[in-house]
Amino acid sequence: MTTRTETVKHTRDSADARPMWQVVLVRPEVMTFALLVGAFIIASNLSPFFSDAQFILESSTYYVEYSIIALVLTLVIISGEIDLSPAAMMALSACVFAALYQAGLPIGLAMIASLATGVLMGLFNGILVVVFKLPSIIVTIGTLTLYRGLAQVLAGDRSIGKFPQWFNGIDYRLILDVPVPVIVFVIISIVLAAILGTTVVGRQIYQVGTSEIASIHAGIRVRRIKLGLFVAMGVASSIGGLLTASRLASVRYDMATGGELQMVLMVMLGGTYIFGGRGSILGTFLASWLLVIIATGMTVANIAITAQLIVMGALLIISIIATNAIYARTQR
Amino acid sequence: MADAPLIAARGISKQFAGVEVLSDVDLDLVAGEIHALLGENGAGKSTFAKILAGVHRPTRGTLALNGQPVEVNNPIVAQRLGITLIHQEPISFPDMSVAENLVLGRSDNALLGRVPWAEMEQGAKDLMTQLGVRIDVTKPMRGLSIADQQMVEIARALASDSRLIIMDEPTAPLTPKEVDTLFKIARRLRDEGRTIVFISHRLEEVQALCDRATIFRDGALVDTVEVADVTDEDIIKLMIGRPLRELIHKTGSEIGEVALEVSGLTQPGTFKNISFSVRKGEIVGLAGLVGAGRTDVARAIFGVAPAQSGTISVNGAQVSIAEPSDAIDLGLAFVPEDRAVAGIFKTLSVEHNITATVPGKIAPRGFISRSIEKALTAESVKQLRIRLASVRQPIGELSGGNQQKAILARWLHTDPQILILDEPTRGIDIGVKAEFYDMIGKLAADGRAILLISSELPELLALCDRILVMAEGELTADLVRADATQETIMHAAVPKTGNHAQENAA
The missing domain is CATH 3.40.50.300 (P-loop containing nucleotide triphosphate hydrolases)
Structure with missing residues (x-):
């Protein structure tokens, strides 16, 4: 009898707690992981190369620059904003680097200048969003055009190269058989996952994305957090730009054109909620590998590049539907 | 006048999410009167007005129009029956002209039919003359003052030949001069035999304008009075006349x-x-x-x-x-009024909600300590008797009172x-x-x-x-x-x- 009255009381004061297996299993990252496993199985049947870890690691170096930026973009989207300018920021910061190096600046200083350019571009995005209270989607569509245009003015139509030998080909540099850019990606994943999961700032990113108004009322410095995230996007884009410059051994203004959509695709495939407040670094990490396997797998299977776009687009839509459904279920 | 009243409401009740906000209201509105609805915030007067206008449907009760039972299921039906609700801040299409706004919602034109611009404009001008106001009907709504926008709404009511016009706190945003104009027009409409329902907090206005007044309190109709027979004091008494709740006065603390x-x-x-x-x-x-x-x-x-x-x-x-x-x-601490928007993080756990104000306490060395967070939350749950299934469930799953306790708990941790x-x-x-x-x-x-x-x-x-x-x-x-x-x-x-x-x- 006692148990019964207690149950009745619970339903009045609060919904019952969800069972543990649901909390653990019904989450978008699980979907990403299942897709990853599925893609891997299909790809291994298409080509024996896929059983070879080395092949996958090598293939991943074409995407890992985007993946690194997508990790930071995950935080931005969880906070309820979006940044569509990172590919353009990659191009402009890389062009600044190349132009300064060509003008005779020591390469180290040119790299620092490139990172500083990243900070400034991120700051500009952030100020427009935070101080002028403009929607980030419009702001960054604007600045993506602006930054790309500046890159073109700076670099013209030619490609700038002739970097010192040690700078080029970072994707062929291995540590413990793993290409350096992949190591950078893994380290940044771990650091950002730790920040998001165990620090106050991480907690507040979720809170800001869940309800900006409630965050303000709870004394959370919303503007500072958002500004910081946009600056972090600039820095990550600059790092991505330098890695790309090293891999290609040259820089052009049209570097990474369209890359912002790949990054958004990774974040969405990883189960981050487009309206903010939910998502994880683990999801984006898994989705990055998923994309590598799908894209490489289709190339190996001789699927035309046009058909590849169809698959990518369909994946994006499916992932958004699945993420929404899962969150609607757990939200009640 | 001896026959049926314009509107006869019988036993009108309304529930929102299981809470009764209006119970068993019987009210007659007769043709050619200005009838005030009075009451404190939340007393039910606006809900009743919205039921008349078809915005809400009553949970129970019936409405009769001239003795005929009617169902006012939505605002379009209301409009067709000659009932118009005029909002305090009129809802209009600011970039369309006054004349266009006047014919909005009238569905007598075929979907792809020709728009009779000239007739529309002439009709709009006639209405404005009828009301005795000077508004250029070709101008967009955007430039109009709120008073003029209200006039356009009233004109719209006339255009559809409304017999019952409900004004929900129309005077709040108006200047005294605009109020005078509004009153003049309201009286003229009454003299034409139309009925006006006037919702206001300003008793002086009720005395100046209205014939009868109905007072609501706690979702029930308290009384309907002839305004000429009562004083402001009488009305206030009716508005708040509930007995003081049996509450323990706090034991006086040291000030x-x-x-x-x-x-x-x-x-x-x-x-x-x-x-x-x-x-x-x-x-x-x-x-x-x-x-x-x-x-x-x-x-x-x-x-x-x-x-x-x-x-x-x-x-x-x-x-x-x-x-x-x-x-x-x-x-300082501030528990905001709008709990759902400014208070809770609806989809985040009760725990994360309670510790939102004390990042320094839960993360003494920069990293969040699960054990400290658990302890703080447990302390709150015990101290404020927050009833929940789990501190890790989303706060949106708790009842309103328990959500509010969690918000208070959040602030108590800041001491x-x-x-x-x-x-x-x-x-x-x-x-x-x-x-x-x-x-x-x-x-x-x-x-x-x-x-x-x-x-x-x-x-x-x-x-x-x-x-x-x-x-x-x-x-x-x-x-x-x-x-x-x-x-x-x-x-x-x-x-x-x-x-x-x-x-x-x-």
């Missing part, structure tokens, strides 16, 4: 130094020259009608929307509060010296309310200063040492408990026509 003092706080258009102080151990109430500016003052003090001028002092020292974190550092509570017991069951009263009393007894904003007069009378009253953005009374009664508070809270905050602020 100490001034903890919070605001002086000359002004935000043009919202509130002006607000000065008061709250002492340690004191509970100061802030009463007033919705829209009087109480919440805006609270938000200004806490730094959510700082005031343009005026000073705030905490413990005798003048401070500057630019954002809420400044206020928190000074020992605030000054608490601003904005409608802390709104939408909370009576049993949990009593718990809150108890807690508020204890917080004051511990030497904390409390500013309690509430629309429930019995609540304020039971808890407060002093009660401030605001009307139209100004402080109109500062009553010690001995002098405060529902009547004195309501007198100070009811706006006086012709004394607009807006025009003074301009």
Whole structure:
């Protein structure tokens, strides 16, 4: 009898707690992981190369620059904003680097200048969003055009190269058989996952994305957090730009054109909620590998590049539907 | 006149989410009268008006129009039956012309039919002449004053030959001169045999304009009176006449130094020259009608929307509060009125909600300590008796009262010296309310200063040492408990026509 009255009381004061297996299993990252496993199985049947870890690691170096930026973009989207300018920021910061190096600046200083350019571009995005209270989607569509245009003015139509030998080909540099850019990606994943999961700032990113108004009322410095995230996007884009410059051994203004959509695709495939407040670094990490396997797998299977776009687009839509459904279920 | 009234409402009841906001209202509206609906905020008058206009459907009860039973299922049906609701801030299409706005919602044209521009314009002009107002019907709505926009709405009601025109607080945004024009037109419409339902907080206006008045209280109809036969005092008594709830008065706590003092706080258009102080151990109430500016003052003090001028002092020292974190550092806490939007993080766990204000406590070395967080949450759950299934469930799954306890718990962890509570017991069951009263009393007894904003007069009378009253953005009374009664508070809270905050602020 006692148990019964207690149950009745619970339903009045609060919904019952969800069972543990649901909390653990019904989450978008699980979907990403299942897709990853599925893609891997299909790809291994298409080509024996896929059983070879080395092949996958090598293939991943074409995407890992985007993946690194997508990790930071995950935080931005969880906070309820979006940044569509990172590919353009990659191009402009890389062009600044190349132009300064060509003008005779020591390469180290040119790299620092490139990172500083990243900070400034991120700051500009952030100020427009935070101080002028403009929607980030419009702001960054604007600045993506602006930054790309500046890159073109700076670099013209030619490609700038002739970097010192040690700078080029970072994707062929291995540590413990793993290409350096992949190591950078893994380290940044771990650091950002730790920040998001165990620090106050991480907690507040979720809170800001869940309800900006409630965050303000709870004394959370919303503007500072958002500004910081946009600056972090600039820095990550600059790092991505330098890695790309090293891999290609040259820089052009049209570097990474369209890359912002790949990054958004990774974040969405990883189960981050487009309206903010939910998502994880683990999801984006898994989705990055998923994309590598799908894209490489289709190339190996001789699927035309046009058909590849169809698959990518369909994946994006499916992932958004699945993420929404899962969150609607757990939200009640 | 001896035959059926224009509208006969019988047993009208309405529930929202299981809460009865209107119960068994019987009311006749006769042709050719101006009928006032009066009552405190939440008394049910607006809900009743919206049922007449088809915005809400009654849970029970019937409506008859000229003796014929009707079902007013939606605003379009209402319009067809000749019932129009005029909103306080008219809803229109600002970029379309006045004439176009006038014919909106009329469905007598074929979907792809030719728009009869010339006839439309002539018809609109005729209506304006009929109303005796000069509005250029070819101009877009955007440039019109709110008064003129209301006129367009009234003209729209005439265009569809409405027999019942409901005006929901039409005079609140108007200047006295505009109010005069509105009254003249209302009287003319009445003399033409139309019926006008007039909702207002301003008793003077009711006396000046209305023939009969119906008073609502707590969702029930209290009485319908001939306005000529009653005084303002009678009406106020009817509005608040409920017996004082059986609440335990708090045991008087030691009242100490001034903890919070605001002086000359002004935000043009919202509130002006607000000065008061709250002492340690004191509970100061802030009463007033919705829209009087109480919440805006609270938000200004806490730094959510700082005031343009005026000073705030905490413990005798003048401070500057630019954002809420400044206020928190000074020992202030603010439980906002709109819990769902400004209070809770709906999809986050109860735990994360409770510890949101104390990042330094849960992460002493930068990293969040699960054990500290657990302990803090457990302490709150026990202390405030928060009833939940798990501290890790989303706070949105809790009942309103338990959500509110969690929000209060969030602030108690900051150990605030000054608490601003904005409608802390709104939408909370009576049993949990009593718990809150108890807690508020204890917080004051511990030497904390409390500013309690509430629309429930019995609540304020039971808890407060002093009660401030605001009307139209100004402080109109500062009553010690001995002098405060529902009547004195309501007198100070009811706006006086012709004394607009807006025009003074301009």
